[in-house]
């Protein structure tokens with residue numbers, strides 16, 4: 001509608017000039033002016049309506065797409081998270097979805113309007129004067145050729161820009177999360193340099209791309225002026241032989257301006273769609289990736305009736321991006337009621353082992369049995385219901401103590417929250433469940449964060465509790481108190497404790513000693529002290545440190 005009104009205006013303009021101003025007929029001048037004003041107001045109303053619905057639709061689309069992307073990311077297993085990397089998730093969720101959202105808004109707003117105006121202007125020019133129509137027709141291929149030249153150069157450059165945005169995200173998020181460490185090491189200038197290098201690379205690539213697209217405006221202006229000169233020249237001849245009137249020339253210039261404006265819009269649309277196409281490929285790649293370990297709701301509640309709760313049968317594992325095994329032929333059984341301790345030097349594979357129990361990754365060879373069932377036959381939901389994992393880094397989210405505690409157990413009552421806090425020895429620093437928690441839990445100390453993370457794991461009364469070096473920031477007394485409490489909780493069938501401190505695991509019923517991915521010894525502390533020189537060495541080195 002808007003385009004139709006726009007195309008009609010120059011005709012009224014010609015009528016106003018030729019029949020009104022030149023003939024000194026004021027009633028024509030008034031009526032033509034009124035018609036033009038009316039058409040403009042109607043056009044404006046159409047613009048507003050179209051703009052409004054384009055915004056509603058594109059914002060809605062963007063929101064839904066962003067949700068779909070985020071949902072997909074949360075379904076990924078650790079393999080896909082490692083493969084993509086968190087920074088590209090950020091660019092795809094924000095930058096790429098924004099590009100697609102913009103493209104949709106433009107699609108609704110301009111994709112019909114711009115070509116309609118272009119074709120309409122040419123048709124109107126033909127109706128006024130056929131020779132003029134041919135000048136209009138000539139404009140399109142010239143303009144398209146320039147557009148093609150520019151596009152063929154800028155599209156590959158835009159892909160480079162996107163990759164550099166990923167890099168910038170990596171550097172920025174690394175620096176923001178590690179800001180305190182950077183400051184503590186006086187490393188600011190080095191980090192600044194690193195960030196500047198990527199920012200400059202991004203700026204260069206952007207400039208490289210925009211330098212070419214910036215040619216668009218001056219080139220268009222140049223063509224416009226030449227064509228207007230041509231219209232005036234051919235128009236002058238036609239007016240002198242009586243084929244055209246002055247008002248027609250004004251209308252033709254108006255149509256030419258409309259045609260060029262529409263062609264520029266088409267050019268911008270092409271740029272936006274080319275960018276959106278790259279964004280679409282990246283978002284689609286993410287949405288089309290099938291999680292290697294699908295997340296499914298719980299099918300069954302593991303009852304742990306059998307004597308053996310957990311068994312590793314000759315399990316070896318290498319990470320998807322490498323071929324070297326980080327765990328080699330691991331074989332052990334864990335009986336119901338036993339506490340398992342895992343010790344070993346850093347990088348020996350302790351975390352990897354407990355990640356395999358939770359099906360974060362699948363073993364490369366061998367089998368893992370949980371409650372007598374191969375974990376391949378269990379859903380991620382079944383496993384999550386029975387196992388709670390407190391990772392090395394205690395992740396606390398912004399919100400309140402309560403929102404953190406109940407995030408994996410939404411139906412928990414206040415009483416259950418307080419009980420879990422008591423078990424994890426949190427009562428000395430929590431006196432209100434609505435106490436705010438800052439992003440990353442920065443308003444709590446490292447030890448407090450660890451205790452909150454333990455409380456969060458305990459609230460759902462898991463059958464198996466895994467603490468991955470989660471007592472490391474606690475003093476010996478608190479460490480002992482929490483371990484004693486855990487031992488008294490009857491719902492825990494097994495607890496698995498990874499620790500660098502022998503004192504935290506030596507009372508375990510069974511101990512695994514790992515070194516470079518191999519299970520070098522297993523047994524009780526007393527057995528290992530008798531039989532394992534490697535374990536004796538660890539104990540000896542820690543005793544010296546403690547002394």
Ligand SMILES: Nc1ncnc2c1ncn2[C@@H]1O[C@H](COP(=O)(O)OP(=O)(O)OP(=O)(O)O)[C@@H](O)[C@H]1O
Nearest residue numbers: 082319322326344345346347348349350351352353
């Ligand atoms: N996502 C990953 N991709 C590739 N290799 C990894 C990945 N995570 C860990 N590794 C490698 O696997 C090996 C075992 O790592 P793991 O984190 O299991 O050791 P760890 O014994 O828990 O160490 P620490 O005591 O320092 O936490 C290391 O050599 C590590 O470099």
